Amino acid sequence: MARPVTNAAFEGLLLAAGYGNAHAAFARQLNHAGRNEGVWRYDAASVYWWLRGRRPGEHVQAAMAETLARKLDRPVAVTELGFGAVESMATCVYPGSVDGAIDTAEQIWTRLAKHLHPQASGTFDSGKALQAALGWRYDLPDEMISRSGRQLVTLTDVQSLYVLADHFTDLDRRHGSGSPHTRALMADFLVRQVTVMLRGTYTEAVGQDLMRSAATLCGQLAFMSYDAGDHATAQQHVTIAMRLAKAANDRLYGAHLLANLATQAVHLGHSRDAARLAEAAIDGAGRAPAAVLARLHATAAAAYGQSRERRSCQLALAKAERALDRAGAVPSPRWVTYFSPAHLAGAALRCLGDLQLYSQALDHSTDALTLASENTRTRALHTALVAVTHARAGDTDAACEWGRTLAQHSSAIRSARVQQRVRELAATLSPQQASPQVNEVLHSLAAMPTAV
Incomplete structure (x- = not known):
């Protein structure tokens, strides 16, 4: 059964112009009108979705x-x-086509580039996240992504995008993503440069690498928005990044992005949906390198730990540990090299703590803090987690000691996630605020900077 029309204004214009029963003809004329933008491939199906709520890019509307x-x-x-x-546009829907992904990417990048008030964008939508997982996992591969447009795109052009992605990733890990200006700057580059490249001229091989690099940048912007607490924007960006990864035929990076979506769901307390997303990522990754599997199983463990499914959590954690033990034997994608034994120890610390297995959780505390120097934010997150776990285990002295360490060494980090961990620690310690040392730590935590 066809979906009902939701855009009556557009339908009325089509009828008045004689396109009421000729959607394919309208699409052909539209493709001709937009010929200077590159080769558009809109068809009757595109018109169908526009009539039912999908919003094309500004340049398409002009045409x-x-x-x-x-x-x-x-x-x-x-x-x-x-x-x-x-x-007012909800853009968390997984696009059905590459053109739709490019259009939506331009919209959300433009939105982020122009607006510096992230909390206005809405909330995380678990239903759309699961729909995106299904689309990424089961939609057919794209038949062709080569294009003819204004600007010739080469492999050298694409490699420069990976360099930029590495730069923003390093900034994010060292300082957090609390400042909206950094994200707006990155989004502005995506609008002005990457969108133009996506609408340019490229072969199938260059196009796949371009889609992969655009997915990498979009996925990094998604993670930065998540770290800043702008959850709707993060979901929008990771959804589009998954579609671009699909166009690039890069199932491993798509699985990584889906695991990021699961991690965001865990952060927001959607544990059951997070487990579904993580398992979909594991299924979609298939026979992946061990480092990728370690990261994916660690994400599943976090989801199961939060939902108190002890057996599933411990099984996923064991799979992650075995996979990470094998990780050095085979090459891994560059984007997963960050996932170290310390990151897995942090995941174990969290999920075992959620299961109230505090002694087992704290066995991982030393490893969780054995991090490379550039992982400043992760060190703060793990330090806070160690403090919270001690507090929940009833060791107030240790919790206060780690709380002081957190306050002293995390003052330069702007991260909503770090702030949430700080609030968890303060809430756990506050019943004992009559104690002078607890009161001192609570005041130190309250003085820590906000994300923006």
Whole structure:
């Protein structure tokens, strides 16, 4: 059964212009009107989805208005098309086509580049996250992604994007992503440079690498938004990054992105949905390198630990440990090299603590803090987790000692996730605030900077 039309304004214009039963003809005229933007492949199915709520990019809307104006013999304003403002648009839907992914990427990058108030964007949507997982896992591969547009894109151009992604990743790990200006700067680059490249001229091979690099940048921006507490924007970006990874035929990076979505769901307390997302990532990764599997199973363990499913949690944790033991034997993708024994120890510390197995959890505390120097934010997260675990185990002295360490060494980090861990520690210690040492630690934690 066809879905009901939700954009009556656009439907009315199509009818008035004689395209009511000729959606394919309208799409052909639209492709012709947008020929300077590259090779568009919109068809009757594209029109179907536009009528039912999907919002095309600003440049596509301009071409729509131009096409309809010629048929109606009058000016047509973009505002007449009924798509509304970008700010009111829900863009967590997994796009069905590469063109749809590029259009939506341009929208959300433009939105982030222009607006510096992240909390206005909405909340995380578990239902759309699961739909995105299904689309990524089961949609057919794209038949062709090569394109002919204004700008020629080469492999050298694409390699420069990976260098930029590495730069932003390093900044994120060292300082956190609390400042919206850093994310706005990155989004502005994506709008001005990457969107132009995605609409350029490239072969199939270059196109796949371009899609992969764009997915890497979009995925990094998603993680930065998640760290800043802007959860709707993070979900929007990781959803588009998954679709770009699908276009690149890179199932491993797609699985990594899906695990990031699961990690975000755990952070927000959606443990059952997080477990489903993590298992979908493991299933989609298939016969992956051991380091990738270690990261994916660690994510599943965190989800199961939060939902108090002890057996599943411990099984996933054991699988992650065995996989990480094998990781040095085979090459791994560059984006998973960050996942070290310390990261796995942090995951074990968290999920075993969630299971109230505090002694077992604290056995991992030393390893969780054996981190490379650039992992400043992870060190803060793990330090806070050690303090919280001691507090929940009833060792107030140790909790206060780690709390003081956290306050002293994490003052330069801007991260909503670190702040949440600080609040967890303060809430756990606050019943004993009559104690002078607890009161001192609570005041030190309260003085720590906010994310923005």
